[in-house]
Amino acid sequence: MDHVPRGPAPETAAPDTVPDVAPQLRALRRRRGLTLEAAAQRAGLSPAHLSRLETGNRQPSLPMLLALARIYGTTVAELLGETPPERDPVIRADRSEPVEADGWIYRQAGGAGRAMQCLRVHVPYATRADIVRVHPGEEWLYVLEGQVRLALGETVHLLDPGDGAHFDSLTPHRIGAAGRAGAEVLFVHTLLQSPAAELCLGGGAPHPR
Template identity: 40%
Template sequence: MDDLDQVLGGVGQRLRALRRRREVTLAKLAEATGISESTLSRLESGERQPTLKLLLPLARAHGVPLDELVGAPPTGDPRVHIRPVRRHGMTFMPLSRRPGGAHAFKLIIPGSLHGAEPDPQTHEGYEWLYVLEGRLRLVLGDQDLVLTPGEAAEFDTHVPHWLGTAADAAVELLILFGPQGERTHLRARTR
């Protein structure tokens, strides 16, 4: 078996292990990627050869680099190469790339978003955040809170929540997000 066959032969096992570690069903993964459940099952069992067209949406859905899915050899460089992502005017900087478990992000909400109308959302997981700079407005269920530097909050993300600025200046915070979270106590003043 040559190197290519070895790499491709291990993709299915890595995909199954990653999906199970994240506690995601084939149905949910199919919904997230647009790849049929039967194709996903055949990929995981090794009955279907992986292609770039299949692996890219899977890497995106799992939040991992493509290298991790194909088992590329480590480069020996421990630095985190941050690639900021902009969503809804905010900048997310991933600080970790570990599949499953907690994910760490630095989030910057610009002051230009101050006064935005809250639009609470829900999703899977648990979140812990810590304000580094600025004043964060956290709408959590029926609570409207303001957190300042050094304050932290934790919550189940099934509770409708929204993050914004409580002033005209930018807010910088660290976020740990995952299926479970380290528990800390909410320390915030109500607005």
């Protein structure tokens, strides 16, 4: 039986921009056989924070959704309850609804259930700039508008429109917009679903530096 620790009074319910994420988060965690405490530790969250995500009292940011998707061996699309009836190789612009979470705005730019996740992302200024991510796989991003600050290990790169980056996700990294107007990027990352990948996650999920 999961233990949900008592915490502060619930925060104001998030707007209905991510309608199915709360029940999906709980169902997928239980399907993976993880307790609330174990899943929270892997995601770099407190159990109380994850509990609020699962009850809909807190809205997850894009980095949280990506981290939880990796931990549960699924995709952001599944976390959002998107289950297309068939695998269409073409993703139409008018069918890609924007989703906003904690300042990040993103659209699915690829199909669900693939080995890679493709997103078009609006990266806000300084949001979670103090969060360093480390996890198995690869990431690729391409700047469409604005300027992106990409920290890889101890090196910080400023990327302008037309610049791209492709790196091993085991390299500690963080991504943020360099300007207050934010930045638009195309973002692709591999999704590892094997038991070995799950073991590799360990402390490799987001954690404060």
